[in-house]
Amino acid sequence: MSVRLQMLVLDAAALESRVEQLLADGGRMQMAYAWRSAPDAIEVRYLAAPAAGQPFEVWCVRPVDDALPSLATRAPLLGWYEREMQDLHGLSFRGHPEPHPLVIDRSNGMPRAPLVLPEAVDPQAQWLGFGPVRADVMESGQFLFLYIGEAIVHYVPRLFLKHRGMEARFEGLSPTHGCVLAERVSGVGSVAHALAYCQAVEHAAGCEVPRRARQWRVLVAELERIYNHLHYFGALADATTLKVGQAEGRLLEERAKQLAGQLTGQRFMRNVLCPGGLRREMVVPPGWPEHLLALRKEVEGYLAQLERTTSYLDRLITTGVLPREVAFDQGATGPIERASGLDRDLRRDHPYAAYDELTVPVPLAESGDAHARAKVRAAELLASFDLLEILLPRLATGPCRVACEAPPGSFGLGWAETPRGSLYYAVHVGPDGALARVKVKSPSFSNWRAFPFTVHQTNMMDYAINEASFGLTIAGCDR
Amino acid sequence: MPLWTLRGLGQGKATTGWPKDPAAHGQQGTIGMPSVGADRCTEDCHRCADACPTQAITLDTRGHLETLDYGRCVNCQLCVETCPAGTLQPGSEWAFGVRDRVDLQWSLDPDPRPPEVRLASHIERSFRGSLHVRHVDAGSCNGCESELQALNNPFYNLHRLGIFFTASPRAADLLLVTGTVTTGMHEPLLAAWEAMPEPKRVLACGTCAVSGGVCGGTETSGHGLEGVLPVDVWLPGCPPNPAAIIEALLMLLERKPQRIHGGRVHER
Numbered sequence: 001m002s003v004r005l006q007m008l009v010l011d012a013a014a015l016e017s018r019v020e021q022l023l024a025d026g027g028r029m030q031m032a033y034a035w036r037s038a039p040d041a042i043e044v045r046y047l048a049a050p051a052a053g054q055p056f057e058v059w060c061v062r063p064v065d066d067a068l069p070s071l072a073t074r075a076p077l078l079g080w081y082e083r084e085m086q087d088l089h090g091l092s093f094r095g096h097p098e099p100h101p102l103v104i105d106r107s108n109g110m111p112r113a114p115l116v117l118p119e120a121v122d123p124q125a126q127w128l129g130f131g132p133v134r135a136d137v138m139e140s141g142q143f144l145f146l147y148i149g150e151a152i153v154h155y156v157p158r159l160f161l162k163h164r165g166m167e168a169r170f171e172g173l174s175p176t177h178g179c180v181l182a183e184r185v186s187g188v189g190s191v192a193h194a195l196a197y198c199q200a201v202e203h204a205a206g207c208e209v210p211r212r213a214r215q216w217r218v219l220v221a222e223l224e225r226i227y228n229h230l231h232y233f234g235a236l237a238d239a240t241t242l243k244v245g246q247a248e249g250r251l252l253e254e255r256a257k258q259l260a261g262q263l264t265g266q267r268f269m270r271n272v273l274c275p276g277g278l279r280r281e282m283v284v285p286p287g288w289p290e291h292l293l294a295l296r297k298e299v300e301g302y303l304a305q306l307e308r309t310t311s312y313l314d315r316l317i318t319t320g321v322l323p324r325e326v327a328f329d330q331g332a333t334g335p336i337e338r339a340s341g342l343d344r345d346l347r348r349d350h351p352y353a354a355y356d357e358l359t360v361p362v363p364l365a366e367s368g369d370a371h372a373r374a375k376v377r378a379a380e381l382l383a384s385f386d387l388l389e390i391l392l393p394r395l396a397t398g399p400c401r402v403a404c405e406a407p408p409g410s411f412g413l414g415w416a417e418t419p420r421g422s423l424y425y426a427v428h429v430g431p432d433g434a435l436a437r438v439k440v441k442s443p444s445f446s447n448w449r450a451f452p453f454t455v456h457q458t459n460m461m462d463y464a465i466n467e468a469s470f471g472l473t474i475a476g477c478d479r
Numbered sequence: 480m481p482l483w484t485l486r487g488l489g490q491g492k493a494t495t496g497w498p499k500d501p502a503a504h505g506q507q508g509t510i511g512m513p514s515v516g517a518d519r520c521t522e523d524c525h526r527c528a529d530a531c532p533t534q535a536i537t538l539d540t541r542g543h544l545e546t547l548d549y550g551r552c553v554n555c556q557l558c559v560e561t562c563p564a565g566t567l568q569p570g571s572e573w574a575f576g577v578r579d580r581v582d583l584q585w586s587l588d589p590d591p592r593p594p595e596v597r598l599a600s601h602i603e604r605s606f607r608g609s610l611h612v613r614h615v616d617a618g619s620c621n622g623c624e625s626e627l628q629a630l631n632n633p634f635y636n637l638h639r640l641g642i643f644f645t646a647s648p649r650a651a652d653l654l655l656v657t658g659t660v661t662t663g664m665h666e667p668l669l670a671a672w673e674a675m676p677e678p679k680r681v682l683a684c685g686t687c688a689v690s691g692g693v694c695g696g697t698e699t700s701g702h703g704l705e706g707v708l709p710v711d712v713w714l715p716g717c718p719p720n721p722a723a724i725i726e727a728l729l730m731l732l733e734r735k736p737q738r739i740h741g742g743r744v745h746e747r
Contacts, residue, residue: 161663165697187622250632
């Protein structure tokens with residue numbers, strides 16, 4: 001395997017110029033997190049993706065007096081990571097444009113998500129609160145609209161009410177138990193989370209996973225994309241009041257989940273992956289590929305019918321536009337950034353598992369509206385079926401697991417392109433061999449940051465459609 | 480629009496005949512909660528208890544399996560994979576809804592208490608016609624929500640059973656809670672409960688809501704509903720599949736008997 005990443009030790013004073021250089025060279029920041037290497041030694045690690053074709057860079061920086069210069073004015077997507085470090089690790093970032101708490105506010109007795117609202121200057125404007133308990137079966141999140149009539153002046157999502165402290169929960173667990181936990185960070189991303197986590201542990205251990213296991217990992221990861229994207233179309237049809245379209249999307253999703261259950265014994269395909277390969281020998285049940293092919297035919301017909309439905313298209317086109325530069329600056333990822341013209345996909349750009357033996361198509365769109373997001377997801381959905389059809393007859397024989405022991409004091413980084421975008425796991429193994437620190441960068445954390453920019457200055461009627469067109473989860477964001 | 484109607488009609492009926500047709504539950508091929516087989520531990524191996532990420536297993540002084548708490552089980556199968564004696568086996572049972580939390584506890588020496596017999600006349604009249612459910616996500620991974628949303632897909636078609644999700648807690652008979660009850664969701668959860676009219680019931684859906692599961696125990700995560708709300712039905716599972724959720728709802732309505740007593744299946 002080629003070099004996956006470069007580790008660099010930087011001086012705090014060199015950070016700002018380094019970020020400017022990265023951006024000038026066509027690179028982008030990916031995430032930042034803090035960890036304690038010793039009780040009195042804290043370090044911040046930045047993950048940078050230089051221009052295409054180059055390995056990731058990890059910048060290790062020691063804060064001076066628990067403070068660092070804020071990079072949020074140069075790379076706005078880092079704003080949330082800095083605020084998270086402020087809340088959870090007690091660091092401060094000089095010159096942060098939004099220095100208030102993000103994840104946890106401890107000032108009111110119970111540690112919970114803060115509520116920070118900008119002051120309304122127009123006396124006609126009013127705040128409308130919605131949630132955290134919303135109509136129907138929804139994840140909990142509170143949404144606040146500053147509005148005049150039908151017009152939304154400003155929008156504030158209050159997230160992190162579901163903050164379970166999952167990163168802290170990893171600490172002290174064995175790497176095997178860590179995988180069980182990773183599968184439960186975001187349920188509908190169970191495979192992707194397990195995959196990124198396992199790859200991080202394998203990187204720390206320096207072990208090579210057998211080809212058969214890598215192929216199976218792609219198989220379950222693409223099946224996860226299929227049921228998630230089908231869920232997305234059902235939800236989008238619901239938001240555009242297309243009742244039969246909603247029912248059909250939900251039914252196709254159910255078929256995909258039942259196929260997942262038949263293939264792996266679990267509808268979310270949990271209990272399949274482990275550091276070193278697969279938990280057990282896997283077999284494709286007889287007749288399963290034919291069922292997948294039959295599902296594909298139905299999906300093709302469904303997507304074609306959606307694209308012929310003018311009432312649906314009318315409500316998507318020009319709704320919730322995310323301009324390319326906002327998508328880049330605010331850190332949008334996955335189908336969201338690709339619908340705004342950013343050509344990035346970890347499966348192609350930084351191949352993992354068995355993606356190096358496949359050609360992964362990366363569908364793009366330019367308009368950045370709800371329709372562009374739907375078109376990108378539709379093309380990805382069909383591409384996932386293609387990948388599975390290529391992979392199934394090619395599944396290698398041989399072992400599906402190797403011993404994988406991450407040595408004390410080791411560090412590993414793993415990633416996966418989930419149905420919602422880029423996911424990173426950074427894993428630090430402690431002196432006792434247990435997990436000392438695990439950082440989870442979920443795609444929804446990135447996309448929730450970008451989403452409000454498509455809501456400000458729009459109207460109430462479009463909101464539900466716009467939110468559905470982003471396909472966000474809250475569990476992954478809040479952790 | 481008319482094209483969609485024709486399209487839908489052309490596809491025929493998608494809804495399962497389950498629970499009337501007992502085989503059509505749609506969960507073929509899935510692995511249930513671990514089951515305790517007829518073979519008993521022969522060695523002092525500790526492997527299952529060491530493998531369990533939620534401390535659901537306790538051992539006796541000989542190091543043999545003594546208790547298994549299904550209310551803590553996240554169905555990760557690690558105990559099953561590590562057991563050398565065949566004491567713990569991959570189970571076929573996934574519907575673990577019970578009224579009494581202790582019924583989720585399997586032990587070597589079962590409580591001699593006979594399975595509780597409840598008569599149909601106990602059904603409260605107010606719940607007989609239909610059930611309106613208010614769901615609250617109190618800090619889940621979204622796995623339970625995914626399965627709850629599936630209840631309204633054409634395959635399970637929950638409406639056919641007279642059970643509906645409702646937007647307002649004021650119109651709800653049942654509070655269905657998922658998640659560990661995080662510090663952020665504690666107050667909104669209680670507010671939803673307060674807003675519901677009497678009589679009202681609570682269903683703890685998923686291992687997180689039952690005991691905190693693998694996600695409980697941090698500064699903000701909570702430990703599920705125990706001590707937070709009076710729970711009428713406990714349904715562990717990670718997540719419970721849609722058919723298991725329907726079983727639990729029908730059990731609450733006393734339209735189906737409780738099948739799990741003392742951590743064991745008792746068919747009647």
